[in-house]
Amino acid sequence: MNRYLVGGAHSVLALMALAGLNGCMVGPDYERPQVEANAQFKGAQTLDGRIARPSSVAFDRWWQGFGDPVLDHLVDTALVQNLTLEQTIARSAQAEAVAQGARAELFPTGQASVNVARARQSLEDPVVATQNAVLPGFDRTGNLYGAGVSSLWEIDLSGGLRRGSHAALAEYEAAQADVAAARLRVTASVVDNYLLIRLLQARLGVAQEQVNTQGDIERLVEALTARGLAPDQELQQAKSELALTRATVPVLETRLTAARNSLDVLLGRQPGTLEAALDKPKPIPSAPSIEAAGGTTALLRRRPDLMVAERRLAASNERIGQAIAEYYPKVSLSALIGTTTTQASNLFSGDAGQAMGALGLRWRLFDFGRVDAQVKAAKGSYRERLAGYRQSVLEASAEVEDAISALVNGEVQEKLLANGEASRKHARDAVLASYQQGNSSYIELLETQSRLQLIQAQRLDATYAASSSAVALYKALGGGWDEPTAVE
Template sequence: MRVVGIATSVSLLGGCLVVGPDYKAPQLNLPSKWGSNPRKAEVRAPELSRWWERLNDPLLNKLMAEAVAGNLDVATAKAKIREARATHKQAFGSLFPSVEGTASANRGRADEVVANDFKAGFDSSWELDLFGANKRSAEAARFGIDAAEWELRSTLLTLVGDVATYYTEARGYQARIALAKQTASSQANTAKLTRTKFDAGTASAVDVANAEGQAASTAADIPTLESAYTEDVHRLAVLTGREPSALTDQMAKGGPIPVPRLPIPTGVPADVLLSRPDVRAAERQYAQYTAKVGQAQAALYPSVSLSGNIDTEGVKIGDLAKGSAISWSFGPSLTVPIFQGGQLRAAVEVAQAQRDQYFIAYKSAVLTALEDVENAIVSLNNQRIAYRRRSVSAKAYIEASRLSNALYQSGASSFLDVLTAARSAYSAEDAQIQGRVAITTDYVALNKALGGGWDGQVDSSKPEIVDTHTGPHLAKIQE
């Protein structure tokens, strides 16, 4: 009882002791506002929850939900969470005693006498964890769960951004293909009319060559645009976890290019520390490796374990624990590191260097997040300016094409002027479509940079593979 009392007191004392640094969240100096925002812009918190729904595209919303449910990168991130939770259970289990049951049966012969010997008992051991090595291990594993969960959110953020981007680009290619087909058809008709005039002697061979060349040039754009469109549709299908051609029929029905409502609030730089999952994951990893420093330092101190066993022995199974011989032992053991050739201190230095790397990675993640937001703000603002100018340009070139045709019909302009104006009008309209796509993709990029991802519930507890018949069974030869 005296030994048990001493052991209990020591274990309670050990429960309060740890070595190594205690984790503190890093404090970083961040700017009070975004440098790329207009000086008088209103500062409001970002509206990041399901931001893609503000594009008012039901099919896009449907694809988002399908991607979250079926994407393979998301499935991998879920599995990593399950791994982190299991690792924490292992580390937490080291804080408790371990007990094992033993049993043996022997039959022997000596001096013409055959005898049986049956033994049964229990062995137990408990590391008291006086200096918190196991506690630091459990602490690191708990931070590892947090990091894995934020990694899942980071994967989801990338996923919803990719789905929105590829969907927008696909709709843009559809619009550009339609424009190219319409323009090529009009130019082909013009080429036929020019050849008819040439046959009648009212047009030159140069006019015919120019008209046919222009029609063929525009038609040549169509296969390239169709290839790019198909690649985006294939990518969308794979992002949802399906075969590349799964969305071909659904997307072929067509639809408008999603248009965002602008401007959007961007908040202040400090918001990214809470909203960006990659930043949150980096901070949790820094915390995890801070705990590992304490785990390594605890190895420099003595360790105390309690071990004990109780055994019973008899010549019959029925004698065990009754009329049999019973023996027991119980006591502490002390291990003191005396000389390890510098290995233990080197392990501490390794842990400290790893901790420093994750701290630097955290700071890098913060700077990258700030850079992403600043770049996205600049790009979106400039794309809006460029789009307004492209709209003016397209309107002017369309009018110039109409006037060139009228002047050509009256004989006041050459046919080359007509073709040049038509080509300029087509290029301007195509650039206008690309500008519309660029605004939406920059809108997507800004929401991603601010930390807008999937904020709904995600079940990470269900394994991808459910094992069956895992109990004892006859082995099968694997081919």
Template sequence: MRRLSSCVVLAAGLATACTVGPDYGGPPRSPGAAAYARAADAAQPGPPLARWWTALNDQTLDALIARGLAANPDLAAAEARLRQARAAVRLERANGLPNVNGSAVYLHARTPGLAIGQNSGDQNGSGQTNQNGSGDGAQTLDFYNAGFDASWEVDLFGGRRRAVEEARAQAGAAEARLADAQVSLTAEIAQAYVNLRDVQRRMALADAAVTSRAQLLQLVEQRFAQGTASRLDLVQARNQLSSSRADATPLVAQRDAYLDALATLTGSVPGTLDASLAAGGALPLPPPRVAIGDPASLLRRRPDIRAAERTLAAQTAAIGQAVAAQFPKISFMGMVGLGGTSPSDLVSTDSVFALIAPRISWNFLSFGRNHARIAEARASRDEAEANYDAAVLAALRDAEDALARFGARRQTVAALARARGEAQAAVDLSAQRFAAGTATRIDLLEAEQRRIAADQALDQATAQLTGDFIALQKALGLGWGAA
């Protein structure tokens, strides 16, 4: 028992040994600028809104995103991968603890007897007795055993600790990928919803254009019958009506595609949302001012950067595991149990047996394998660092590009809004002249056609502006939690 206690003390001392390999010191890159270079005139400092879609003030969109976050299958798969990674952390922690097994054995053996003194009879003179009284010379043995066995490899150089460190980092990367999936999902739902409202609005304007062109054709046909319009005027009016009808035809297919996209993004079969969304609605507009924060907060917030950083931490820990593998390993194996040739021995303290066996193994002659594994781990770590730097640069570029597009689109929308106002003023003047008898109805219908075209251009640019707002929020890494 004294020797067993000494071994336990020795194992406890070895458990506090060193941890080889490089320690992770955090992400290597930080932005050089304190503010964005291409901040739009609508941007403002301060923390951005985590649930950014609420700034669009559309309750239908809010409900769709909530439904998607709860039922999207891709998001459910990312959540399952996160649970797997967290379970791997618990497994690596458990691998550093002793492995204890309980066992119970019953052994029955029958062996042939030995032929001794065949010419003079057997030892007891009977010729037919053995250990259990059988008459054929065979011997039988019963053995009973119950106990525990344990094995434990001492983490002498920190290989197990590095494995736990790597598993934790991988779990952090899985959590960041889940957040990145949420960012992408919220942006996709919002963009599909904006596209749906845009195409529904364009369908209404296309119907208005077809109606106006049909009225214009009727007037040209009347004038042609009266000889006041040429055949060229008639052919052009018919061509314009055919073109308007052709423009309206594919819009129905686009609307159905966006409805199906919203259904699948929210975890439903296509057609589920047709009844609730087919009626149409107003196109959501971005707020006049948008908080964007700064590049430093972007790097802390964007999930893809966080995932790349956690991957770098995991690869750094993997170097320590490779380094620890080239040093000696110390393990202990022990057994404690009760046993004997009868069932009563299982409860008898006189039949206790104990065994402890320390073992040292060292693959010192690996012919370069250990050094190759270390070199491979260091190269993987360098790759992860390069991927992290690339993720940082890509994130900064995404934010700058999104800000530039958002600012330019605002100016485009403002110019088209002025053009639409001028087109409406022309319709009003044409209506006044028509009422006064100084303009024909054809002049009024042509003015209305120009106003409808201005409406179409403005609506399309407005939808693109909202889409640029969505892209900006995605570039800022929003949509997964608190900013």
């Protein structure tokens, strides 16, 4: 093997490695965009003024603040079994593999090869025929043995490969944040479905109570009619109202079945799975105290979906440099060290050795604007993602403000409706007693009963809405997730 050739290859390799390490990266360096940030949310003070039980649970386990063991079990099950979350985790693993592959592009590739060939030459070939004629004992069958190690390295002079690696890493970080966002979405959906189930169970309980009350009224009217103290028209009206009240039960049962099936899907199990803990009705759990400190600045660290948008923005910025790098020449270095012989015993002899080193240059002199188009597209993608990121920040802040308002006002509405329900129940009982004595009309009784039914449903809906608003607020605040340290 020629030592000068090998030494020259080593020298070229060292020079190109130095050039690759010190080479610049074309394109803009990424800086996280500045967004308008409020020190505090407008509704933070109102939120602090809520009268609610204090919560000592960690913010990343916020659902435990509702104080419902059944809910805690359901959320923990969903975080293990939910199939949407599993898909997101799988996508994160794919993004990690892509990032690893992009980083590997910065380093040389090498391969080893060994080959053995046996060939029988044609005597019709003029060269072979001549050799056969002049060489006694010519053997037209021969063997060829070879072994070697080769390497190829594209030197990243313009930084295009490094930009691509940085972009892939940013996409992986976005995928990690997307896993956190998926966990938050799944958790919020489970809690909201659970609250809905408890609402519908409570509505069914009230509906059954209304059926019983309306049945009592119908029997009372029937007795009065039999004694001639009430017209037959009132009896028919009472029967009609009882039927209408009963008709609300199947509707609520259908909604309850759908809610439980949705919960089963969130838990990654077959819809219709029996859950004894859900069969027994329980009150709708109310939200504990919630803190929304830090304003938009804290939101940028807490909201995983905002981190997804920001990391994809960073990846888009790196793609600009990757596209610009196509303007510059591509330099590659290849080397081969091996042996070739017709005799297996000579495979590693000095005479069989061979070596090769090559320096390649590839440059797109003209391509009719293809690189220009790629750069323009990359810059356009960045501007699109930048606007999308800023829009997401505004929408996230609005979601927090909306959820605070809905929670605080919902709880006020719930208390007012609870007071109104108590008053209407007293009024209905008074009118019922008066009707039994013949001092009130059936129309008055019907009206007070209908108003009571309406406000009972409204009160339960308000209770659910307030708790659901708390879920929306936890979700809007990021659910306790915090921005991880960026990987360099």
